[in-house]
Structure formats: structure tokens, C-alpha cells
Amino acid sequence: MASIRLAQVNKIYRSRGHAVHAVKDLDLTVEDGEFVAILGPSGCGKTSTLRMIVGLEEITSGDIFFDDRRVNDLDPQARNVAMAFETYALYPSFTIEENLSFPLEVRGVPAAERRKKVHDLAALLRIEDILGQKPAALSGGQQQRVSLGRALIRDPAVFILDEVMSHIDAHLKLQMLFELKRIHQELGKTMIYVTHDQVEALALADRVAVMSHAALQQVGTRNELYHEPVNVFVADFIGEPPTNFFPAELDAGDDQPFLRAKNAALTFAVPVERARRLAAGGRRDYVVGLRPQNLHLDGAESGAAPAGGMLTAEVAINEYVGERTILTLVADGHRFRAQAHAETSFGRGERVCLRYASSDVMVFDAETEALIA
């Protein structure tokens, strides 16, 4: 068992005259037994972070602690970390049982104990009935579980997974994520999971660490990231389709201040209290964020409409994706998206009205991109 603490960790790759700052002043603590996901776009430094924790990559500066022990100079074996990759090499000519048992054999664990360990783990992973089979005979999902088994059998203190699900078929994915979560809950091991897929991160982890451009942006639960994103990046990255943003400025209004999109006739209603606070804060440039889920086609949602506003727009793309339709819209030169019912079917150029609740309008400082609460 171990907690992990990264303190001001940096990774700079240097080669052929250029330097790439891949991880920047990273502070992150993963508690003992906690499941944390590191989430971020391609190239943000996730794999580099993991490789430093595991010991496969030199730490340019900063410290990594397992419990209170600084591990910077320990080699990977001594750290007692297991890392599972998407494709874990299984020995094709050995049975699953032999594959799982092998790492124990190498360490001189007696046969009886090996047997017991393999069978206990197989029960946990629900692969008891395939122990006698060869890897080639397994389905993707089974192979995945055996791969997890290969990493778990050594009983590591910390368990690390890098994009292990990205080739699992969508229809099996959620089930496997729930399974992995159950395994974590039963084992109680410290786990770190790296992914670019927010569904995976949110389904699995106790807390999600969002990275962008080598730097940590926010660590939080799903609700914190979704409802209180610290900045434009997190608001954009968490949630799907991505959030719509409009550069805006404050208009004093006749009776109450509101936000107006720059160079366009789009206006955004914000709750009275917040509008007053914005007005009191002095003149600034803002960015308005509105999630596609929070833009409702006029007439789609009846019932008591909360206080809010309306946008009219032209349909550019009507994208049917099964459970829902995603509309790409254009209004006064601004492009944005709305999510609608699956049955929605508009032609290019049709005009639509969209309503939103003012409480769903997020406001960011245009300069710092930070959320204005």
C-alpha cells in the first residue's frame, strides 16, 4: 500500500537542439487506496508523468514520494509499481494459468502458493473458466482482464494503467469500466489511470486530474469539473460535445446588466446577482460558456421554463449519432453546437430557436480564462 506525491515535478526532453517541456511544475497527491485518473488531450504530458512515477523516465526536476519515501533514484523494480499497457504481451504458447503464474515462478514462489494466488486473482477478475485456454482463443475483453491479471499478480503497491481501454469496443467498454472499478474497490490498491477519454476517467476514478499543455489544470470529482470548471480549458474538455464559447462584453442594460457577444447581435442573460457582481467588477472582457446540452430547441422542452434567454441560429450540420442529434449552428458569424433529440432532422440553412437557463451560463475572464464565480 502506498500514497503517491508528486512535488513540483518537471520533465524536459532535450534532443537535437530543441527542448520540450512535457510536464510543468506538477503537484499531485494520490491517497493510499485512491483511484485517480489523469485526463487530457493528446500530447499534454500524461504518459510522461506516468513514466516518471514508474521509473522509466528520468525526472528533470522535482520529487516523487511513495508514502514518505523519495523514489527519484530508485529503479523501477524497487518501486513496486505495476504498469499495464493497452497491449500486454501474453505468451501465446502458454495457457492463461501459466501466463499468470510465470511472474511468480520467476521469483521463486512455491507451486502451491502460486496456484492459490492465481486462482484467487482469477476469481476476482472472473476468468476462472478460461484458465486452461491459450491467449489466442480469448475475446478482447477476456484478454484485457488477463492483462490486468498479469500486472496484478505481482501484488504491486501501486497500479498504473495507460490508455488500456482505447481499443475495447464501445459496447463492452462501460461494463469493463464498472468491472475495473469493482476490482479496485475489492483490492483497495492505489491506482492511477491515464486516458484521453473522459467517459473512462469519470466512470472509474474517485478524482480526475485534468492536464493541458504540460500543466495540471484542476483535480476534482465529476460534479466539480462539470459545474465548477476552473477555466475555459476544463469547461471545454469535460462534457461532450465540447462547450460553446463566445467572447463577450458587459452591457449595462436598461434595468439589468447582461452580456453581449463581441461583434454580434447575440446577447446572454445571466442571473441578476451575478450580473450585478460583474458590473461592480469594473470593465473587463469576458468569455461566455454554454454547454450544448443546455441549449434547448424551442418547443422541445415544455414545462416551467426557468429564467433565461434565447438564441436564433441557422443550421449548418445536422449530425445524427443514434441516441441523439448534434446540431452545428451559425448565428451572426458565431459557430456553436446544440444537442437535440435523436428524431431532430433539419436541413442546412433552416432557422431554429434555442432557449437556455441563465443559471447555465458560465462566465470566464477573457484574459486569464479563469471562471468568474
Next chain:
Amino acid sequence: MARLRIEGLCKGWDFPVIDNLDLTVEEGEFFVVVGPSGIGKTTLLRLIAGLESADAGRIAIGDHDITNLPPYKRPVAMTFESYALYPHLSVFENIASPLRARRLDAAAIRATVTEVAKLLRIEALLDRRPGEISGGQKQRTALGRTLVAKPQVFLLDEPISHLDAKIRHDLRLQFHALEELRRVATLYVTHDYVEALSLGDRIGVMGRGGLVQIGSARDVFLRPRSLFVAEHLGQPAINAVAARLTGEGTALHVRAGNSGFGFPVVAAHAAALARGDIQRVTVGIRPQHVKVLRNGEDAPGHHVIDGRVEIYEALGANGVLVADAGGVNLTALTSPERDFTHRQPVRLALQTDAVFYFHAESGDNLLL
């Protein structure tokens, strides 16, 4: 002129990966092949590219039979799942390589590479080598190299699978608009049904041996020919419940599980099912057709059953709830803003007119 035409294509004798496959992709058509991993999607592309040889059948592009042409003589451009970048060349040179082969002048090459790199958001990486970039950046470099080629057929194998939801959304829109792709025949392979439904002019769902259904997005999602097709499109996956059909009075009922899961079959479906005189079926219920009712809420036109919460997770844009409903595990799609605790009682409203009925053995859709 340059349509892609495949006739009677076979690969593998004992365990045919491709078994007598016929497919025509028109010039300007964007055809997406979607299917589970390991089913043979990549093999299909490799056969067309000439990287594997067919055991039988023919492949033609326009009027030219290319079945026996070596790969380099085929007018196709392909991205590889493994990227296959030149390790000693920069990202720029990797993308430029098809242009160099066409002997374009330096200015034209620079302009083309820069444009595609911008589109794929890797313009800052052009001087680096493949060993110095991340997994997703390699994938985009490989895609860039393919997009600058001027082939008659594009073969794209999972070209954006390693990217996050945001950039995938953006690239999907780019693909919709990209002239290069929309001018020629494109065969696009993915395991992601959202990508398939969004991009495909037509979609082919691949199962054992070949394409088990071809149609528009609405065809394959709303009228799946089989349980296999229904299971591979949709997340969370469709609920597939082994059930009996029983006549109760004048009405037909579904019964399943060991503690009373069931609902009446709507009249339109009952008529179709009665024709087959079938007792055992697999009922398919999409998670978005299972509504988790709030306190006091009712759902006219739905069948309401009681259940208990087994799993609940709030994800990015929706919540997923798995409930035990009369001995059957049902997955429902909810708003992510709700909160449930383990074993909490819930009422589930099934939209029974949206249910599918599949043959218990063959998996065929009994309503078609």
C-alpha cells in the same frame, strides 16, 4: 469514374475473415465500416491496398482491375493503425513524403504540409521526429501524410481513435467539409459507432465474414437487421434480455428473469410476432428507452416496473444506471445531475414501442 468495386472477395479458407464480400463505394462517397475489434476490418483495407492478397474475388477502381497489382501501383492512400512513420524523418518530411514522390516544388510542398498540419493541430511539431512526439500526435502525423496524397481511393483505418472527444468532434466536422475526402471514394474503418453514424454516407456493420448490414445511419440504428448490429451500435450497449413470449388473455406478453420481469407487447409488434409463432426471443431495449422516474412522476405510454439500483455513475454528459428489475439487469440512461445509492428502489419506465425482438438463436430482427 473512380468508384471502388469489390466482388466476391475472400480471404482465409478455414476461418474466412472475409467471405464472398461484395461492395461498391461510389466516387465521392464516404463509406464507414464499423465492427468489433478483431473482426477483419483492417484485413479488408489491406486487401484493397494490396498489402495482402485475396484468395478469391476481384477489386476494381474505376475501370481498372487492380486485384493483381502490387501495392505501389494502386491509386490508394492508406493510414495504418500502427502509423508506420519513417523514424529518421521529421514530422514535416513524413507528411511531405507522398508529395516528394509526386515531385512537387518546394513551395507547394510547404504550403500543402502546413495546411494539413494546421487542420490536424500539429503545426508546432513539424520539426520533430516520430520518437519525440506522443501517441496521438503520431496518429495525426500518419493521417496528415495520407490526406496530402491524391489517390482515387482513401483507406482510413481508425485514424482518430487515439484522440479525445473534443478534437474528435472538431475533426469530424472537418471530415464532413474536407474537399479531398468528399471528391473520391473513401473507406473509413472505426470501432466507434458515433464516428460511424456521424461520418458515413453509408455504413457497413462488419460481423463474421463480412458486412452484415449496409445502410444509412438511421437504417442501421433504428432498423438493425440482427442483435449483433444492435449490440454494436450504442453506448451503453442495448439491453439484451432472453425472454419468453406468452399469450395472456388476448394480449401478448414478454416474461423474463426469475422474479417477474415483464411487459405487454404493443399491438403493432404483436401482429408481426404472431406471424412467426415464436416463443423464445431476445428482447432488445436501448438504455435511452428506459426512463428512471422521479418521485411521483408518471410516464404515459410507458410500462413501469420496479427495480433496485446496482450501479450508478454520472459521466460527462449523462448518467448510467444499472438496476435489477425483477431478476433482469437493465441499464438506463439518465441525466447526470441525479444521485442514487446502491440498492435504492427505483421505478423504471420502458418505452415498449421502441423495443426490438430478436430470434433467440439466429438473432434476426423479427420485426423486419
